[in-house]
Amino acid sequence: MRITTSMIAKQYQKSLNSSLSSLNYYNNRATTYRKFDKVSEDPVAAMQAFRLRREYAQNNDYQSNLSNTKSLITTAESSMMSINSMVQELTSGDCLKAVNSTSGADERNIIATKLRKVQESIVSVINTKFADNYLFAGTLSSSSPFSIGTNGELLYRGADVTTGKLVNEDGAIIRFQNAKISFGADNQGLLNGYNLEVTLATPPSGAAFAIDDTNKKIVLNLNEGATLSDLKDTLTAAGVQTVNGNTVDFTKVTVNGDLTVALKSATSQTISNTVDLAALANEKTYVDIGLGMRFDSNGKIIDQSAFNISLPGISFLGYGKNADGIPNNIYTLIGKIADGLDRSDYSYESIQPYIKNLEQQQEKLMTNVTGIGVQSDLLASTKTRLESSELNLNEKISDVEYIDPAEAIMDFKMQEYSYRAALQMGTLILQPTFLDFMK
Amino acid sequence: MRATFSGFYIAKQGLNAARAQLEVTGQNITNATTKGYTRQCVDTYAVGPYSQNTRYALTKDAHIGYGVQISGSSQLRDPYLDVRYRRENAKVGEAAAQYNGLTDLGYLFDSATEESFDTQFSDIVTQLQTLSNKPSDTVSENLVKTSVSLLLQMFNNYSSQLDSLREQHIDNLNNGTILSANQCLSGIAELNQAIKSASLSGNSALELKDQRNLLLDQLSQYVNIEVAYSPVNVGGGVSVEELSVNMIAPNGDKFNLIDNESFRQFEMTENGDTIGIRLLEANGAVVETSVNGSINLTGGDISDQLNTGSFYGELKYINGEGEFGDPPSKVRGLPYYQKMLDTIALEFAHVMNEANRGADGTEKPLFASSVTGETMSAGNITISDEWSQATGSYITKTKEVASGGTENTDDNSNILHMISLFNQKNAFQTENGYALFSGTFQECISNISATQGLEKENISSQYKIYASNIEDIDTLRKSISTVDTDEEAINLIMYNQSLTACSRFMTTLDEALDTIINRMGIVGR
Numbered sequence: 001m002r003i004t005t006s007m008i009a010k011q012y013q014k015s016l017n018s019s020l021s022s023l024n025y026y027n028n029r030a031t032t033y034r035k036f037d038k039v040s041e042d043p044v045a046a047m048q049a050f051r052l053r054r055e056y057a058q059n060n061d062y063q064s065n066l067s068n069t070k071s072l073i074t075t076a077e078s079s080m081m082s083i084n085s086m087v088q089e090l091t092s093g094d095c096l097k098a099v100n101s102t103s104g105a106d107e108r109n110i111i112a113t114k115l116r117k118v119q120e121s122i123v124s125v126i127n128t129k130f131a132d133n134y135l136f137a138g139t140l141s142s143s144s145p146f147s148i149g150t151n152g153e154l155l156y157r158g159a160d161v162t163t164g165k166l167v168n169e170d171g172a173i174i175r176f177q178n179a180k181i182s183f184g185a186d187n188q189g190l191l192n193g194y195n196l197e198v199t200l201a202t203p204p205s206g207a208a209f210a211i212d213d214t215n216k217k218i219v220l221n222l223n224e225g226a227t228l229s230d231l232k233d234t235l236t237a238a239g240v241q242t243v244n245g246n247t248v249d250f251t252k253v254t255v256n257g258d259l260t261v262a263l264k265s266a267t268s269q270t271i272s273n274t275v276d277l278a279a280l281a282n283e284k285t286y287v288d289i290g291l292g293m294r295f296d297s298n299g300k301i302i303d304q305s306a307f308n309i310s311l312p313g314i315s316f317l318g319y320g321k322n323a324d325g326i327p328n329n330i331y332t333l334i335g336k337i338a339d340g341l342d343r344s345d346y347s348y349e350s351i352q353p354y355i356k357n358l359e360q361q362q363e364k365l366m367t368n369v370t371g372i373g374v375q376s377d378l379l380a381s382t383k384t385r386l387e388s389s390e391l392n393l394n395e396k397i398s399d400v401e402y403i404d405p406a407e408a409i410m411d412f413k414m415q416e417y418s419y420r421a422a423l424q425m426g427t428l429i430l431q432p433t434f435l436d437f438m439k
Numbered sequence: 440m441r442a443t444f445s446g447f448y449i450a451k452q453g454l455n456a457a458r459a460q461l462e463v464t465g466q467n468i469t470n471a472t473t474k475g476y477t478r479q480c481v482d483t484y485a486v487g488p489y490s491q492n493t494r495y496a497l498t499k500d501a502h503i504g505y506g507v508q509i510s511g512s513s514q515l516r517d518p519y520l521d522v523r524y525r526r527e528n529a530k531v532g533e534a535a536a537q538y539n540g541l542t543d544l545g546y547l548f549d550s551a552t553e554e555s556f557d558t559q560f561s562d563i564v565t566q567l568q569t570l571s572n573k574p575s576d577t578v579s580e581n582l583v584k585t586s587v588s589l590l591l592q593m594f595n596n597y598s599s600q601l602d603s604l605r606e607q608h609i610d611n612l613n614n615g616t617i618l619s620a621n622q623c624l625s626g627i628a629e630l631n632q633a634i635k636s637a638s639l640s641g642n643s644a645l646e647l648k649d650q651r652n653l654l655l656d657q658l659s660q661y662v663n664i665e666v667a668y669s670p671v672n673v674g675g676g677v678s679v680e681e682l683s684v685n686m687i688a689p690n691g692d693k694f695n696l697i698d699n700e701s702f703r704q705f706e707m708t709e710n711g712d713t714i715g716i717r718l719l720e721a722n723g724a725v726v727e728t729s730v731n732g733s734i735n736l737t738g739g740d741i742s743d744q745l746n747t748g749s750f751y752g753e754l755k756y757i758n759g760e761g762e763f764g765d766p767p768s769k770v771r772g773l774p775y776y777q778k779m780l781d782t783i784a785l786e787f788a789h790v791m792n793e794a795n796r797g798a799d800g801t802e803k804p805l806f807a808s809s810v811t812g813e814t815m816s817a818g819n820i821t822i823s824d825e826w827s828q829a830t831g832s833y834i835t836k837t838k839e840v841a842s843g844g845t846e847n848t849d850d851n852s853n854i855l856h857m858i859s860l861f862n863q864k865n866a867f868q869t870e871n872g873y874a875l876f877s878g879t880f881q882e883c884i885s886n887i888s889a890t891q892g893l894e895k896e897n898i899s900s901q902y903k904i905y906a907s908n909i910e911d912i913d914t915l916r917k918s919i920s921t922v923d924t925d926e927e928a929i930n931l932i933m934y935n936q937s938l939t940a941c942s943r944f945m946t947t948l949d950e951a952l953d954t955i956i957n958r959m960g961i962v963g964r
Contacts, residue, residue, distance in 0.1 A: 004923035006471065007914060014910075038549045039892035040541075040899070046551045046892060050885040057561035061568045068572055133573060139837070139850035142575045264799055285851055288568060293859055299838070301855060401551075434928040 005433065012429055019422045023415050030412040035403050049400050056393045062290035063386050068131075069287050069309055070379045076135050076311050077372045079128045083316070084369050086118050087330055087362045091355070108341040115338040122331055123148065126313045136313035138283040145313050154331045156280065156312075161319045162327045164274040174269045179228050179257025181235075183248075183271065190246045191218075197268040198231065200224050209238040218243075218271075222263065229259035277319040285310035289382055307379070316368050318361045326357045330365065333358040441503070443955075446948040449506035453941035456483050456507045460934040463512060464927050471922040475653035477514040478922045479645055483507050514645050520916045521652065525659030525666070527909045529748040532660030534902035536616075536752025541895040543604055544776065547597055548891045556597075556884040559590045560861065567858050574836040574851040583834065584822065591806070591820050594784045598777065598818035605757060605773045609714055612753045613707045616661065617716065620750070621704045623658040624684075627651055628702035631682050635699065638679040655684070658696075662686045662748040665693065685730065688744040692729040694718060705750075708740060712774070714757050715740035716750055763869045771894060776887060780817035782867050782875065783883050788815050790865065794857050798838045805834070
């Protein structure tokens with residue numbers, strides 16, 4: 001092929017430029033130690049890097065949740081341990097042994113006072129807060145769970161721990177689309193177990209109110225597009241009615257909530273003034289600590305896939321009554337025993353069933369406290385697992401994204417060498433021409 | 440019998456030729472670095488003896504020719520290489536247009552280092568995790584809101600940047616690419632005219648041809664062209680060459696671009712969101728029919744008749760809807776990326792809005808369109824008025840119905856559900872139901888980066904191949920056409936010597952004649 005000087009010059013220029021651009025590339029690598037800056041440089045590795053970063057971020061989330069949970073569980077464990085030891089002291093301590101003998105009224109009074117002190121301590125401990133949250137409040141952790149009612153009964157979130165009755169409500173209530181409907185103090189108990197059923201008629205056929213005693217229903221037929229305010233008006237307009245043979249005054253109905261909210265058709269709620277204590281004691285709140293959180297077909301979390309941090313106080317202290325009609329709640333039992341000791345016609349037999357149940361409940365409490373300990377172990381092992389996978393991820397990320405510094409510098413040096421060689425070649429290639437030798 | 444002074448004639452011819460050759464060498468040397476210059480040479484031929492077929496031919500004679508004759512000057516150029524160069528140049532033009540486009544897009548999606556969509560999604564999950572620890576804490580909820588609004592701003596921002604990228608490329612097509620192509624067309628037509636009139640007077644107009652070849656090379660990067668030369672008889676036994684340029688359609692039919700001195704012009708058209716190109720006659724009429732009549736275009740949009748060249752590349756980048764097109768294609772231009780973002784934004788908004796419904800199914804949208812009445816897209820997605828104005832808690836914490844009359848405001852089951860949605864595989868699809876991608880939001884977002892990265896890698900290697908091909912062809916062309924100073928220097932000596940030799944020949948003849956005329960037959964006088 002015929003070669004001309006301009007061809008040589010142009011080709012040299014081109015290769016010198018490509019050598020310089022390589023030098024720039026390796027310089028970049030040697031200064032950042034990154035294998036690639038752009039996805040297009042290595043799309044496959046970039047996708048891997050993105051995935052690893054996501055996993056790393058997730059791992060960090062899990063770890064922060066876990067350390068939060070761990071301190072929460074530790075606090076819970078120690079609070080429960082202290083309640084347990086107080087109760088244990090009562091059941092096995094001198095305190096109750098003294099009762100077994102024939103003690104005098106003064107002595108019994110002292111013991112009763114001591115018991116009441118223990119009651120107070122239990123309430124103050126069980127209302128423990130952890131980082132602004134009440135530890136033993138189930139799913140309402142932003143307000144203090146336990147309080148004492150007017151008659152000295154223990155209330156868990158407003159409900160009597162023995163009967164489940166809502167003591168501060170004016171009679172039966174229902175929660176209806178985020179609003180609270182109360183049926184008035186006078187109607188207390190009369191409507192319990194009845195369902196409030198709302199249907200919306202299309203086209204509108206006027207508001208109608210009906211009582212169905214056989215199916216235990218109060219049926220409201222409202223117009224399409226009716227609001228909570230319409231519901232209230234229809235209820236109060238019904239006036240005095242006979243329900244199950246009792247006279248109920250519907251004018252006492254009050255509604256708390258946003259009255260402008262539109263109602264949904266075909267909704268039905270049971271009217272009640274008691275709560276299901278067993279349900280409250282089984283409330284669960286989960287935290288995602290990387291156990292592979294999954295949901296079942298009903299949208300409920302599958303128990304093993306997340307960590308339950310809900311510790312409803314009544315599940316530790318007991319609720320309801322046993323088969324013999326003796327309350328299960330430790331606070332209530334201690335109260336009953338103290339009351340028995342204070343009585344002038346005191347007899348050991350009168351307090352004996354309470355003491356027996358208290359012993360049983362204390363054992364349950366102990367079991368529950370051990371249960372928390374087991375949870376705490378699970379957290380510890382999860383923590384180890386998360387930490388080791390974090391290390392693993394770090395290693396992978398550095399494998400995928402970063403280059404060995406020695407290699408980066410070597411590459412740069414090699415390229416620098418070849419660029420210098422190319423520069424030197426330039427002066428050799430661009431030789432003098434024939435013209436220089438013409439005379 | 441030869442004439443006495445015929446030798447002088449031969450010598451004169453030789454001097455003439457040698458001088459012409461020296462001058463053309465000078466022309467070559469001075470233009471050694473001129474762009475597009477093709478080296479020239481003087482065409483000469485040896486003149487034979489006149490004796491053929493004469494009536495009184497001398498049978499016993501030397502029959503010597505009459506020296507050298509200049510027939511003209513010509514260029515050293517291989518037309519086949521020009522054809523190859525122009526065909527390859529169209530591919531380079533196409534790849535370059537796409538490569539440039541993808542480089543622009545890379546400023547948005549190609550970063551593997553900086554904070555991106557992906558990390559913002561992860562941040563939302565982190566904020567939700569914090570909220571799940573304290574569901575009723577409005578501070579935590581505000582942090583979620585802030586994180587989410589940063590993501591939405593990212594969507595808005597990317598969307599508007601994609602819009603302005605598209606504007607820039609349309610503007611570049613209209614006022615850059617098409618304008619220069621039109622200048623090429625008019626330039627070539629003008630040169631055609633000049634060359635033709637030069638040829639009429641026998642001038643080969645080599646320098647004008649060089650200029651025309653440069654323009655043809657330039658034109659070839661825009662569309663796939665075919666250059667045809669046809670001799671035209673202008674009478675008096677003189678014929679000149681006319682040049683026409685056609686654009687070749689995929690089916691083999693052609694659209695005429697230049698016919699000697701008449702030329703057509705390209706014009707950009709906007710049909711809704713689709714950009715097209717059409718051809719206009721000199722009088723402004725739209726060209727709708729191809730040369731052989733096999734293509735008839737209503738409105739004259741030739742964008743479907745392009746299959747290579749930078750017009751094709753630009754249009755693919757500006758119009759390419761990829762899987763969103765009807766029918767779906769693999770041509771992924773800016774609209775594809777825009778629609779991909781829209782799809783993710785919409786899916787994200789739908790899934791989260793659905794998740795935030797109240798326990799009784801009431802709608803509590805987290806996201807809405809900032810323009811009332813418009814469907815949500817990456818460009819207009821924003822935090823719903825309800826959420827942005829909410830002072831207390833707005834995110835639905837739980838859909839569990841509380842037991843009896845109690846409340847469960849600190850139940851976090853729905854927040855955990857929301858967190859799980861970030862790990863849930865969604866089936867992303869186009870409005871026409873064409874499946875795009877199945878994976879989490881984050882996977883889908885990184886998939887855009889990956890798609891872009893792979894396309895760019897692909898186009899860039901194509902571009903490199905085409906560029907190196909054209910480089911090879913150009914080198915071949917240069918090896919024939921460019922000036923080599925060594926060669927010219929040698930020629931210089933050679934032609935100089937030839938001139939000297941001719942002069943010498945004349946001197947010798949002169950001496951010979953002097954002998955014959957002045958010295959012959961004077962002995963004894």
